[in-house]
Amino acid sequence: MDGGEELAGVWQARVITLFPEAFPGVLGLSLTGKALQEGRWQLHTHNLRDHGIGKHRNVDDTPAGGGAGMVMRADVVGPALEAAQSFARGRWPVIYLSPRGRPFDQAMARDLAKCDGVTLLCGRFEGVDQRVLDHFNVTEVSIGDYVLTGGEIAAQTLLDATIRLLPGVLGNAESTVDESHSSGLLEHPQFTRPVEWEGRMIPDVLMSGHHGEIQKWRQGQSESLTRARRPDLWELRSKAQD
Numbered sequence: 001m002d003g004g005e006e007l008a009g010v011w012q013a014r015v016i017t018l019f020p021e022a023f024p025g026v027l028g029l030s031l032t033g034k035a036l037q038e039g040r041w042q043l044h045t046h047n048l049r050d051h052g053i054g055k056h057r058n059v060d061d062t063p064a065g066g067g068a069g070m071v072m073r074a075d076v077v078g079p080a081l082e083a084a085q086s087f088a089r090g091r092w093p094v095i096y097l098s099p100r101g102r103p104f105d106q107a108m109a110r111d112l113a114k115c116d117g118v119t120l121l122c123g124r125f126e127g128v129d130q131r132v133l134d135h136f137n138v139t140e141v142s143i144g145d146y147v148l149t150g151g152e153i154a155a156q157t158l159l160d161a162t163i164r165l166l167p168g169v170l171g172n173a174e175s176t177v178d179e180s181h182s183s184g185l186l187e188h189p190q191f192t193r194p195v196e197w198e199g200r201m202i203p204d205v206l207m208s209g210h211h212g213e214i215q216k217w218r219q220g221q222s223e224s225l226t227r228a229r230r231p232d233l234w235e236l237r238s239k240a241q242d
């Protein structure tokens with residue numbers, strides 16, 4: 001999908017990229033894909049190349065002051081953002097996916113799901129001219145402390161985490177209440193049939209039918225997993241409970 005054909009009231013993602021063919025990608029499958037088909041959210045891509053300069057439609061140039069790599073030009077990214085933002089309505093942040101950004105988390109996904117849409121700028125090369133980020137009041141967001149070759153996978157990550165929180169996307173069977181990060185704790189381990197596999201049994205308590213005991217066991221597992229694997233989350237939780 002490209003450009004216009006918007007439906008009033010539907011949560012929209014506008015993605016600015018040099019690789020529009022990368023979308024919807026994995027978002028076209030499973031629950032997010034079904035929700036896209038059902039019109040619960042909309043996806044529009046804007047091809048940066050359409051705003052490129054000259055015969056070769058250049059989108060980048062060498063960094064001012066010297067140094068390695070190439071920088072995406074303000075006079076290319078600017079018009080692309082202008083075009084995407086002409087469709088924006090209500091609460092609609094502009095996000096540039098960048099390893100330099102604020103770390104993405106579940107709270108940000110929840111907040112984005114409450115907006116009317118989002119514009120995502122996917123970079124390639126060494127980055128984007130700072131003036132365009134300042135001009136459009138762009139928020140930089142990172143999906144983790146590692147460097148990807150471009151923002152497209154990061155944009156899909158952010159969109160997946162957000163879209164599954166939109167009304168009607170998950171069925172009752174896929175509640176978000178107990179999952180990791182919803183309560184500041186990691187999720188407890190899960191088991192299903194067969195009861196014995198490779199000599200390993202499902203923990204007795206889960207087979208006991210005793211709901212209170214099962215809840216207690218799961219809570220204990222969540223707490224010890226979080227303490228062991230994510231002391232940062234555990235610390236935050238302890239502080240919040242003080």
Ligand code: ADE
Binds near residue numbers: 097098099148149151
């Ligand atoms: N682009 C390149 N690396 C990234 C990261 N870690 N997060 C978001 N966007 C990126």
